Amino acid sequence: MRQRIGLLGLGFMTPALVMVLVFFLIPVVMTAVFGFTNMGTATGISGGEYLLTPKIVKQLEIRGEFDKQSLTALSSNRYQVTEAGLAKAASDGLKSAYIQGLRDSLLGREYSSKRDFERALKKIKDRPRKVRALKKSAEYFSQSILNRRYLTDHEFKTALAATGVQLSATEFDQVLSASYTGWIWTTDNFTNMFSKPDTWVVAFNTLVYVLLVLAFNIGFGLFLALTTFYLPSGQSAFFRAVWLLPRISPPVLYVLLWKWLTWDTGFISTVLGWFGVPAFNYMLGSVGSAWAVVVLINGFVGASLGMILFSSAIQAIPKSILYASEVDGANRWQQVRYIILPQLRWPILFTTSYTTLSLLTSFEYILLSTEGGPGNTTNVWALEAYFTALNNYAGNLKYGYGAAMALVLVTLGVLVSLLYLRLFKFDELVARPKIEN
C-alpha cells in the first residue's frame, strides 16, 4: 500500500522532474561545459577537422622552432602528374581519353600553383567540359596538404607523412595541433575575465543596476499596495490594473513608448520645449539620464509583482486589528508602521530575493532601450555575456567566453539564494506549526 502511494507521488513529480532536468540542469551543465572551452565562430561547436593553411605555417615560423626548409616545403602547393595519380583517376572513372591526354602531354611536369596547373589542363582536348569537373580532376595530382581539410587526425597524419617533408616528432605534433580547426578545453576564459579591467566595470554596473531597480521595485510596490489599500475597492482595482500595464504589455512595445517619451523629438522634450528647455535625448543623452531611464523602465515593470503580493498580504490582515487600532486613536501612518509592515515581512523578503535573482540575469529591457549605451555605460553582466556569445557587430561570437560569463552568474545566483535562505530563516517559514505538534 505504502509503495503504491510512493509510485503515485513519483508519477505526479515526474513532469516537474523532467522540467527541472530539461530547462534547468541540462542548460547549466552545458553552460559549464562550454565555459571551459574556446568555442567561437571560427572553431564551431560540433568539433573540428585538420587544415594546414599558409597562415598556420607563418605562425609556426614566428615561433622560430622550425627548420626553415621544412616550413617552405609545407607551404608549397605543388602539382605533378604522376602514374599513381593517373591510376587513381582511372579507377575513379575519369575518361580514358583524358587520362591518355594527361599522360601524353603532362606526365612528370611540375606546377607550383593550382591555377597554372588548371591552365595546363584546359589545353587537353578530351578534358572534362565542366569547370567543376576539371577542377576536381586536378586534385588527383596535388602533392601538398595545404588548404585541404582532413576529417580525422589519422587521415591528416597519413597525408602529412605522405608529403615526405622531414619533421621531428615534436614538430610533427606542433603541426598537428596548430592545424586543428575545432575547439579545445581551456581555463583561459576565467583567467582572462578576471584580469580584464572592463570585467569589473561591467560587474559594478550590474551591482548598481540590481540595487537601484530592487529598491525601486520594492519601494514603489509597497507604496502602491499601501495607497490602494486605503482607497475604495473600485478605485483601488482600477489603479492596480493601471500599474499592471507595464508588466503585461509586450516588452518591445513598452520600450517603444519609453523611446517616444524620452527621445529628443519625444514627449518630454516637446513639452519642456514650450518652456524654452532645449531638446534632449534622455535615454542616451547623458550617463545619468540613461541610468535613470534604465532603472525606471525596469522598475515599473517589476513594481507590479510587489504590488500584488503586498496587496493580498495586507488584505489578509484581520480587519479587527485595524479597527481596534482606530479605536485606540492610531493614525494611518501608525497603522502602517506598527500593524501592516510587520505583517509584510515575509512577502517583502520573498520579493526581495526573487527580484534580486531575476534582475541579475535580466537584460532584455536594457537591450531594447539603451543597448548598454551611451558608450557601454549601462552595460550589465548578462547583456555583456549575450553580446559576447551571440550578438555583436563583427560577428565574432565567442560561445566559450560567453558561457564562462554566464557560469559566473549561475554560481552567483546559487550563492545569493543560499544567503537569502539563511538570512530570512526559510527553515522557520516552512517548519511545522508548533501548535499542532
Place this chain on the structure above:
Amino acid sequence: MVTKKLALGLKAGAVALAVSVATAALAKDVTISVWAGGSTQADSYRTEAIEIAADILEREAKIQGEELNITVEGKLFNDGWDNFKQAVTLAGESGTAPNIIVTSHADIAPWSQAGLIRPIEDYIDQDAWPVNQVYDNLIEIASYNGQLWGMPQDAESRPFFFWRPHMKAIGYSDADIDALPEKVKNGEYTLYNVIEDAKKIQDKGLVEKGKGFSPRVSNGPDYWQFYQSFGGQLKDTQTGQLIFDKQAMTDMYQFFVDAAEMGVTSKTHLGADWNQWYSEVANGKAATWHGGTWHYKRYTGKEGLDDFFGNIQFTLIPSGNDKGRANTITHPLVYLVSNTGTDDDAAIAAQLIAIASEPRLNSLHAIKSAHLGIGSEQANVDLYANDQWATEATERLLVNANAMPNHTEFGQYWQIMYKGLESAWTGQKSVADAVSGVESELASALGDNIQIR
C-alpha cells in the same frame, strides 16, 4: 478490333511513360537560397541579380540539352549586422545556412576555418569572363590563405563630408572648397583643422552645439580609418599578424576626446539614433561628418536632399598628424558559397554568382544602391559610366582605398578597439587607461596573433 485498339493504346501509354521518365531523369530541380546582410530595398539586386542569373543559367543548360529548374529564395536582412551574422552562424552550425551568403569580406577568415563556406575558386574559372575583369584588389580582399573564397559583390568607400553652405559662411570660397579634396589628400588639411572649422560653424550658430562634427553613431569599419589617419597599420604583411600601434591608437582616441571636449560632438554621441543622424547630416544640421558612398542614395532619396553636389563636398578621411595619411576604407561585401547542400548545388550557386557579377548586372546594383562597381568593364556600361556619383567617387576615393585584413582574430580586435574608444569618448576612462586596457586585453586574448608596437 477491340484488342487491336487496346494494344495500340497500351503501346502509346508505354511510350508516353518512357518519355516522361526520360525527361524526369534529365530535369533537375534546385533551390538556391540567398541571404544578404545589411541590405535595404535599395540593395535588392543583391538577391535579384541571382534570380536573373538563374534564368540565364537555365537557358544555357537547356541549349546543352539539360533541364535545369532553379528556384531562388532571396532574403534581405536589414536588422543590423549583429543579428544577420548571428542568424547565419547559428544556421551554419545546425547545417541550414543559405546556399549563398552576401556578407562582409571580414567573415571569410573565421567562417572558412569553421568550414561554414566553400572556396568559390573550386567552382568557377578565374581566367574566364566575368571574373577576369574584376579589380585585382577586390579579388585579393575576397581571398584568404591563398584561396579565392568569394566574389566581390560591390565596392564602396567611406568618405568625409562637409556641408558647403556652412563652410562658405566661415570664409571658404567655392574654389577653396573645390580644392579641399586635394588638400586633404596631401595632408595639408587635417582632422584637427576639421574640428576647428566645425567649432567656428557651431559658434556662428549655424548648427547646434555638438553637431559641428557628427561621426558615425555605431561601430563600423569607419573607426579604423581614424586609426590609419594617425599612422596606425592593421596587419603585418610579412608575418601575417595583426598590428596594434599604441601611439596611433592613443592619438586616435585623443582626437575624439578632444572633439567632445571642444563641444563639436557630444560625449554620448555613440549609440545615438541612426534615422535622426541621417536626417541631420542630409539637411545641414551638421557641419562635418563621415559616412559611406552609399549614403548618397539615402541623402538624395528618403532625406529629400535635392542638390547633393551643390551642398556637400566629400574627401578622403583627413590625416590626423604627420605620421598618418589621408585614407579611406573600402568594405566590400562578397558572395560566399556555404557548405549547405551537395557539391552540385554548390557548383550551381557558384555559377549563379559568376553570372551575377557580369558588368551589366552588377551595375544595376551599383547604381540602384549608390555603391561602386567591382570590375573594370563597368566603365563601358552606360548606366554606370553616366552616373556622376559612381564615377566621381570611384576616381576620388576608391583608388586610394584599402581594406581591413582577413584574419580569424580581427573581429575580436575590432570589438576590443571599439570598446576602448567608447570608454575614452564617454569619459569613463582616461585615454591612457583606455589604451592600456586595450593592450592588456589584446595581449591576453590574441597572443601570437597580434604585434603590439
